[in-house]
Amino acid sequence: MLEQIKKANDIKEIAPEDYQELAAEIRSFLIEKISKTGGHLASNLGVVELTMAMHLTFTLPEDKIIWDVGHQSYTHKLLTGRTAGFDELRCFGGLSGFPKPGESECDAFGTGHSSTSISAGLGYVRAREIKGEDYQVISVIGDGSLTGGMAYEALNNASQVKSNFIIVLNDNHMSISENVGGISKYLNRLRSAELYHGLKKGVEETLEYIPGVGKPMIRQLKKAKNSLKQLVIPGMLFEDMGITYLGPVAGHDVEKLCKTFREARRIKGPVLVHVLTEKGRGYEPAIAMPDKFHGVGPFDIETGESLSPATKDSYTDVFGKVLTDIAMKDETVVAITAAMADGTGLKRFASKFPKRFFDVGIAEEHAVTFAAGLACAGMKPVFAVYSSFLQRGFDQLIHDVALQKLPVVFAVDRGGLVGNDGDTHQGIFDLSYLSMIPNMTVMSPKHKWELADMLRFAFKLQGPVAIRYPRGSAFDAFEEYREEIALGKSEWIYREEEVAIISVGHMFSEAVLAYKKLKEAGRKVSLINARFVKPLDTQMIEEVAKTHSIIYTVEENVKIGGFGSQVADYAEEHSLPVKVCPFALPDDYVEQGNVEVLREVLGLNGSAIAEKIEKDLKG
Ligand SMILES: Cc1ncc(C[n+]2csc(CCOP(=O)(O)OP(=O)(O)O)c2C)c(N)n1
Ligand SMILES: CC(=O)[C@@H](O)[C@H](O)COP(=O)(O)O
Ligand SMILES: [Mg+2]
Structure with missing residues (x-):
């Protein structure tokens, strides 16, 4: 039919x-x-x-x-x-x-x-x-x-x-x-x-307590049932x-x-x-299980079992586990979700600390200001939220949190490309809209251990802080690179000269691929993990400028207002003898598709980055 x-x-x-x-x-x-x-x-x-x-x-x-x-x-x-x-x-x-x-x-x-x-x-x-x-x-x-x-x-x-x-x-x-x-x-x-029946029952129960008057009154009310009903249409x-x-x-x-x-x-x-x-x-x-089947990957129709390959630890899982651990030792830590408890990894926290967990409904604007209020009253709130949904709370971030320098932690999940949900859900504006706000600290981890370290660090800061990480499996190589987090300090991974690649957050894995290809081609390359998009590590930029002729920044965010633009602005304003070339997303929306496919189309994967750098170097 x-x-x-x-x-x-x-x-x-x-x-x-x-x-x-x-x-x-x-x-x-x-x-x-x-x-x-x-x-x-x-x-x-x-x-x-x-x-x-x-x-x-x-x-x-x-x-x-x-x-x-x-x-x-x-x-x-x-x-x-x-x-x-x-x-x-x-x-x-x-x-x-x-x-x-x-x-x-x-x-x-x-x-x-x-x-x-x-x-x-x-x-x-x-x-x-x-x-x-x-x-x-x-x-x-x-x-x-x-x-x-x-x-x-x-x-x-x-x-x-x-x-x-x-x-x-x-x-x-x-x-x-x-x-x-x-x-x-x-x-x-x-x-x-139940509205009608519930109210009627409540009235009856109350009246019954009035000696001598209550019971006759109930009889009268029962006769007047229809008019009572009209009161509660x-x-x-x-x-x-x-x-x-x-x-x-x-x-x-x-x-x-x-x-x-x-x-x-x-x-x-x-x-x-x-x-x-x-x-x-x-x-x-x-x-x-309507929650599990709200949004699904491929599944077996007979059993309902997922057919997606088992994922390694996701950044979301790591966030949920580490937050719960932090909250065990600090009773002032409270967590907020805007109707995304599962998606943001807060289920574990919610079951351990039900009184310190708040699902506010699909109300991101309210969630931000609610967190501000909690912070004013001495709590340490974390609002775990998808990057594209936090766009809803932009004024609240500026006016209610950052202006007052309140210590609210924003766990910004689904940062970067999310894939199949498409343009409405890509988290590609957050580095710009967060780092333009005075008093904000903006971090992004290169791997799962760094997310844990950043989260612990965030709760120690005396002001608003966002940690931005992507959907899906967390990068789990380079475990030994876990230098202690220091405010506004990036991390050198490989130190050479000629070309420097500075990557932001999860784009580290693509930067590593590019680095390897360039090394194979005999290039001298430095690799730096930015860690902070704000405050910018200006000392590192100055240092790089002394020994490198060109800096390539790599981020999964629009170029306008992003990390690369900030580095370029700094280099220009201070007349540094270095060229800055940002690998970032264009001034456009990004359509749906598998993230690997999208990165390829957008020239934002390891191979494309290496190819472009090699082309630039050959002149
Ligand atoms: C601003 C915003 N926040 C969160 C979401 C994520 N989200 C998508 S559907 C949904 C639940 C909607 O519930 P309802 O409107 O009752 O639709 P149902 O799925 O029950 O049909 C949520 C929270 C969203 N799409 N937009
Ligand atoms: C429609 C909607 O907004 C959500 O259901 C969203 O698709 C969830 O995305 P994740 O699959 O990344 O949790
Ligand atoms: Mg519904």
Whole structure:
């Protein structure tokens, strides 16, 4: 049946009695394809019927469906003519795992980061009003994404709208891990309709304690049950804001969903449709472990076991283990995650020190300022966060942490290229945006032992500090190079003359490859591990300039504002007799693909670096 759907709106030719079968076909297709390519399985399995119902009710591309995060947009891709692309899902040059307007006119808004859908949808609504156009706008946000601050700013703003704006709340009571916080609790109560029953029970229990009066009053209240019920209409929070609430609706019943959407479409003003879905639906391992199957690599369909080669220690693991060790000896150490406990390696810390662990939801801005408050009150907070998500907390870094010189440790994971998630998730701006902030210290380790040493060092500093490291296996050669960390001091690995290569963090492994190739070609090369991007080791730069004619810097960060640019600026400002050539990323976004492939394409691997240096030297 899926074969009959070749383009947007073809689903409307499917008979209602076949909806269930189509949903089953879509699920089998997704499980089979994702088991080979990897991808966001559990979230996609949960929204099959919801997506079908939206595509049955609305007309694409005229109507605009805006997905929050967009990791759940696979069925939408299938229903808009992109079935063939799934063999290359998330591969270099292949189908994106997120909505991309450049990929299809049915993708109304590009996403990857959370909690943007209501703002973007509202933008469409206001533009439609001004231009006098006539189309439907539907923003689809998950319960996890509804923990993000932007969503509330947008809801607050949306409540003023007089024309139709549909917000679909896809509630599967999961973020990547268990969802957290007050809104999540509120949704739970709506879901189980406990709001009404719970309040009634609470009132009864309280009244019972009033001698002589309580019991008759309960009898009276029971008679007035209906009016009491009206006091606690589900969705009152949204209704009070001026947003019509419809639901909760069973999210795996296509016809019921279509009926609700038809109703929602008729309402003037903003309307929130609360849809209940099951994350991982249709695949037992994903239902049992929705967090593990949120984002997966290739796996065995029968068992659900991963087929990815076993990884060595990742930087994330090392961070988690060393942090736990540090926290054993220091009770003031506390850890914060913005809904990424597993991804940032904080699970171990959380189970050892539950009272010192805080999952704040998808709320990076809040997390940074929350850490600032903790630091003011004498704690030693570490915020473990993905590089691209910390972009959300930029003002908070400057205004709340660094300006006050507060001792907050930022464990910046997924620094550099992350691979298959693509442009939205590459951590390639952090060295620039962190090192431009006064009072910040910015470090990056060359191998797993150095990450441990840097983390211990960071907790001793009296100001804000970021340690930046990448996704995946940690480099575990050069163990003997563990000179004690000193503020703003780099590390000489090989000292010669002619050419100096200074590498930042994990690019050390590529720099070593380049070094070896150049040595084989008979060149005299020095190799230096920068360790600090800020403060810059100006003494080392001066020293290198005396004995080398050219410095090559190597970093997985955009060139603008990066380490190499800073070294070049310093050399120029001080008229040093040395040329500085940065190997860095261009002023552009980097698409999806395997990291090795991307480095090759970008000329940022050992071979490409050696080749370019050799070419320069030959003139
Ligand atoms: C700003 C930002 N922080 C963190 C993430 C990582 N992230 C991706 S999906 C997700 C959970 C979203 O939960 P929900 O919206 O309920 O969707 P579900 O996966 O349950 O379908 C998180 C934390 C992100 N994409 N963007
Ligand atoms: C959609 C999203 O933002 C996350 O699920 C992200 O894909 C996780 O990335 P890692 O696989 O690097 O943890
Ligand atoms: Mg969810």
